Amino acid sequence: MMNDLRSEILEFGKRARTASRLLARAGTQQKNQALLAMADELLAQSASILSANARDVEKATGDHLSKAMIDRLRLTPKRVHAMAEGIRQVASLDDPVGKVISEWSRPNGLRISKVRVPIGVIGIIYESRPDVTSDAAVLCTKTGNATVLRGGSESIHSNIAIAEFLQSGATAAGLPADSIILIPTTEREAVKYMAQMDKYIDLIVPRGGHALIEAVVSHARMPVIKHSHGVCIVYVDKDADLEMAERIVVNAKTQRPGVCNAIETLLVHHEIAPLFLKKIADALGPKKVELRADNDAFSELSTLNYELLRRASDEDWTTEYLDLILAVRVVDGIDDAIDHVETHGSHHSDCIVTESAASAEKFLSEVDSATVYWNASTRFTDGAEFGFGAEIGISTDKLHARGPMALEELTTYKYIIRGDGQVREG
Amino acid sequence: MMNDLRSEILEFGKRARTASRLLARAGTQQKNQALLAMADELLAQSASILSANARDVEKATGDHLSKAMIDRLRLTPKRVHAMAEGIRQVASLDDPVGKVISEWSRPNGLRISKVRVPIGVIGIIYESRPDVTSDAAVLCTKTGNATVLRGGSESIHSNIAIAEFLQSGATAAGLPADSIILIPTTEREAVKYMAQMDKYIDLIVPRGGHALIEAVVSHARMPVIKHSHGVCIVYVDKDADLEMAERIVVNAKTQRPGVCNAIETLLVHHEIAPLFLKKIADALGPKKVELRADNDAFSELSTLNYELLRRASDEDWTTEYLDLILAVRVVDGIDDAIDHVETHGSHHSDCIVTESAASAEKFLSEVDSATVYWNASTRFTDGAEFGFGAEIGISTDKLHARGPMALEELTTYKYIIRGDGQVREG
Numbered sequence: 146m147m148n149d150l151r152s153e154i155l156e157f158g159k160r161a162r163t164a165s166r167l168l169a170r171a172g173t174q175q176k177n178q179a180l181l182a183m184a185d186e187l188l189a190q191s192a193s194i195l196s197a198n199a200r201d202v203e204k205a206t207g208d209h210l211s212k213a214m215i216d217r218l219r220l221t222p223k224r225v226h227a228m229a230e231g232i233r234q235v236a237s238l239d240d241p242v243g244k245v246i247s248e249w250s251r252p253n254g255l256r257i258s259k260v261r262v263p264i265g266v267i268g269i270i271y272e273s274r275p276d277v278t279s280d281a282a283v284l285c286t287k288t289g290n291a292t293v294l295r296g297g298s299e300s301i302h303s304n305i306a307i308a309e310f311l312q313s314g315a316t317a318a319g320l321p322a323d324s325i326i327l328i329p330t331t332e333r334e335a336v337k338y339m340a341q342m343d344k345y346i347d348l349i350v351p352r353g354g355h356a357l358i359e360a361v362v363s364h365a366r367m368p369v370i371k372h373s374h375g376v377c378i379v380y381v382d383k384d385a386d387l388e389m390a391e392r393i394v395v396n397a398k399t400q401r402p403g404v405c406n407a408i409e410t411l412l413v414h415h416e417i418a419p420l421f422l423k424k425i426a427d428a429l430g431p432k433k434v435e436l437r438a439d440n441d442a443f444s445e446l447s448t449l450n451y452e453l454l455r456r457a458s459d460e461d462w463t464t465e466y467l468d469l470i471l472a473v474r475v476v477d478g479i480d481d482a483i484d485h486v487e488t489h490g491s492h493h494s495d496c497i498v499t500e501s502a503a504s505a506e507k508f509l510s511e512v513d514s515a516t517v518y519w520n521a522s523t524r525f526t527d528g529a530e531f532g533f534g535a536e537i538g539i540s541t542d543k544l545h546a547r548g549p550m551a552l553e554e555l556t557t558y559k560y561i562i563r564g565d566g567q568v569r570e571g
Numbered sequence: 572m573m574n575d576l577r578s579e580i581l582e583f584g585k586r587a588r589t590a591s592r593l594l595a596r597a598g599t600q601q602k603n604q605a606l607l608a609m610a611d612e613l614l615a616q617s618a619s620i621l622s623a624n625a626r627d628v629e630k631a632t633g634d635h636l637s638k639a640m641i642d643r644l645r646l647t648p649k650r651v652h653a654m655a656e657g658i659r660q661v662a663s664l665d666d667p668v669g670k671v672i673s674e675w676s677r678p679n680g681l682r683i684s685k686v687r688v689p690i691g692v693i694g695i696i697y698e699s700r701p702d703v704t705s706d707a708a709v710l711c712t713k714t715g716n717a718t719v720l721r722g723g724s725e726s727i728h729s730n731i732a733i734a735e736f737l738q739s740g741a742t743a744a745g746l747p748a749d750s751i752i753l754i755p756t757t758e759r760e761a762v763k764y765m766a767q768m769d770k771y772i773d774l775i776v777p778r779g780g781h782a783l784i785e786a787v788v789s790h791a792r793m794p795v796i797k798h799s800h801g802v803c804i805v806y807v808d809k810d811a812d813l814e815m816a817e818r819i820v821v822n823a824k825t826q827r828p829g830v831c832n833a834i835e836t837l838l839v840h841h842e843i844a845p846l847f848l849k850k851i852a853d854a855l856g857p858k859k860v861e862l863r864a865d866n867d868a869f870s871e872l873s874t875l876n877y878e879l880l881r882r883a884s885d886e887d888w889t890t891e892y893l894d895l896i897l898a899v900r901v902v903d904g905i906d907d908a909i910d911h912v913e914t915h916g917s918h919h920s921d922c923i924v925t926e927s928a929a930s931a932e933k934f935l936s937e938v939d940s941a942t943v944y945w946n947a948s949t950r951f952t953d954g955a956e957f958g959f960g961a962e963i964g965i966s967t968d969k970l971h972a973r974g975p976m977a978l979e980e981l982t983t984y985k986y987i988i989r990g991d992g993q994v995r996e997g
Contacts, residue, residue, distance in 0.1 A: 169939065262939065264970070265969065362792050366788050368794055368968070368969075368971075393994060400996075487592065509989075513595065514985065516985065516986040516988060518990065520991055521681055521989075521990030521992070522994045522995050524994070525681060525988065525993070526986075532675065543773055543774075544983060545794075545971040547984060547986075557969045558973060559940065559973065560942040560943070560952075560973075562942060562947055563931075563935075563946070564945065564946045565947075566819065566946055566947070567946075567947040567948065568819060569951055570826075
């Protein structure tokens with residue numbers, strides 16, 4: 146039985162590899178035609194997608210999944226419409242494939258061009274939200290990559306339906322149906338077999354919680370670009386404009402607490418701590434934000450009778466709450482702050498608020514995170530906010546793609562060398 | 572005992588991580604001073620290095636290692652001098668760290684800069700040649716990365732000596748000694764423990780044979796950039812200049828057969844096969860190149876009484892001989908040739924020889940290899956030949972670094988965002 150599943154997954158990989166070779170040769174126009182056909186197909190088959198989704202929602206309800214999870218799972222005519230609109234937007238973006246990154250000649254006359262090409266076959270492993278099926282497959286198609294998708298078991302019927310109609314769109318434009326393959330099983334072992342299949346999958350992108358990421362990382366033989374958690378931090382310096390600092394902290398914590406670029410920790414310079422903690426307590430109290438404070442911050446905040454106040458434990462400094470909770474620490478100065486960020490942060494998005502250019506440049510230079518901010522909310526770490534037009538997610542890894550991962554990061558390059566008979570002497 | 576080794580390796584990793592934070596802040600001038608001090612130190616301690624090397628050579632001789640292996644292992648005053656010269660050359664190269672890759676502003680006033688930064692800690696795992704110890708450590712120092720080195724057991728004493736004097740150079744310029752750490756044990760398990768240590772090592776580069784690469788890939792939790800084998804191929808098209816084709820094939824096969832960018836397979840278009848196989852037999856016969864031929868090529872070559880002739884078996888198409896052996900196949904045309912390259916090649920360096928621009932462009936576009944050549948020897952796949960000044964090796968992977976891997980590929984990037992209080996609304 147296990148061996149059957151393994152062979153089945155291998156067979157999917159092999160088909161994706163074959164499709165990827167054809168897909169890599171498809172021109173921009175043909176790929177865009179396929180995308181537009183996919184959008185049309187999703188809209189035309191909306192009823193069928195919604196009925197598959199209703200089965201998933203019914204099962205999730207019976208299984209007593211949380212209301213938040215069922216909300217993320219549920220599709221509506223409006224959401225299907227948004228998926229189709231998203232696809233049309235990707236069709237309108239520039240195709241990075243074929244772009245010449247750089248080009249030079251050598252003294253021996255060889256002409257070298259470094260050119261963007263598709264990666265090949267990309268495996269995407271994700272949890273529950275069915276619209277990721279469409280987002281991921283479409284971005285990969287645009288960049289000439291075949292996709293092997295493995296979604297969460299809760300949305301299996303929705304995913305199968307969406308993938309089927311995306312495939313119809315692909316074949317309508319003459320692309321191979323196997324350009325987009327959805328693994329149609331909910332068995333956990335499937336993730337392991339995908340991760341071992343480096344012969345057929347060039348890159349795996351896991352998006353999800355710790356257990357999913359760990360399952361992929363511990364088995365993967367091919368490159369993995371993790372879209373993992375964010376423990377983002379704002380440091381309010383002694384030279385901060387405190388009004389601005391308040392605005393940034395409130396935005397980064399409360400505007401959408403359930404996302405990876407929201408902050409989990411606030412560091413405050415001791416010289417302005419009494420003043421700033423008062424301000425921020427007044428702002429966060431009415432928004433029902435629980436504060437988990439180190440000793441110094443706790444003294445200040447308890448004097449202010451802050452209602453939702455607890456003492457921070459060690460693990461608070463490394464926890465992604467994804468909720469209205471904020472860890473607060475008073476630091477000795479900028480070196481202490483940088484040390485905290487480097488030691489406890491997740492290197493996702495971190496910010497200094499200060500009017501001192503020298504302090505800002507020190508922080509920007511010494512904090513080794515994917516995105517480092519001076520006087521702006523960490524919530525801007527996002528493909529659309531960067532102006533990338535679309536994103537496959539936010540990479541929390543350092544290599545190949547770091548931070549918002551868009552079309553360009555779904556390509557690699559090759560060197561093309563044109564000569565007239567050169568051979569090597571030395 | 573095993574747990575002791577594991578803790579020891581973990582401790583090395585931790586020290587490298589700490590050093591990497593200081594090293595990342597070092598300016599170009601300080602890093603160059605360190606490199607020049609390393610070169611001076613290697614020369615000053617030449618006697619001590621040669622005496623450590625003599626111990627390795629004595630052991631290797633006693634263990635009856637091949638003459639070729641002992642040659643690779645042996646250091647001479649001239650080789651130590653060349654190592655020092657190599658270091659001085661790296662000091663003279665441009666430092667990629669701090670370079671702005673791109674920069675733009677958003678409508679809300681945010682200024683985004685994408686800036687090159689060190690990767691952090693790089694693990695290098697390699698076999699036998701002691702000069703790799705110096706090459707790898709020096710390129711990593713230049714780019715602000717700490718290095719954890721694990722060399723072959725045959726050269727352990729040479730490696731320990733070289734690493735010690737490189738460290739002295741680093742500290743003389745005020746860089747931390749732990750910027751360069753050599754794992755001083757020959758136990759095999761050390762590779763596994765390094766590969767599992769994703770908390771402290773950001774990237775592992777294995778350079779070596781199949782068993783070494785497999786040990787790293789199967790255990791690694793961090794990104795791996797393999798420097799693996801090359802099954803490079805030349806396709807001689809029907810429209811080839813046959814004199815040029817002969818020159819290229821002879822060069823790519825015989826100029827230095829033991830390296831990864833030498834060719835292992837020759838594909839010949841059937842229309843010119845009788846003529847070209849005669850030419851190439853005349854050229855390769857005197858050089859004692861064994862030919863392993865498919866049926867069609869075998870008929871031709873046996874008519875010519877080619878001396879070192881065998882029938883090719885299936886595995887000849889995927890074997891890296893690293894020797895004066897060449898697999899030869901007659902193909903139906905360019906599609907057949909491309910199909911062979913994509914199916915059996917290693918996607919390292921492949922070449923078409925033709926006077927037809929249309930056929931050339933088809934081959935250059937459809938062959939998905941790190942380097943694809945039109946009318947030039949595959950032997951040019953090399954950092955120095957590309958004009959990169961130095962290389963850590965040739966990546967046979969697709970992500971982050973593909974083909975010659977030089978200073979730029981030893982860096983990553985981060986986004987620096989400067990604002991004036993922007994918060995996100997939607």
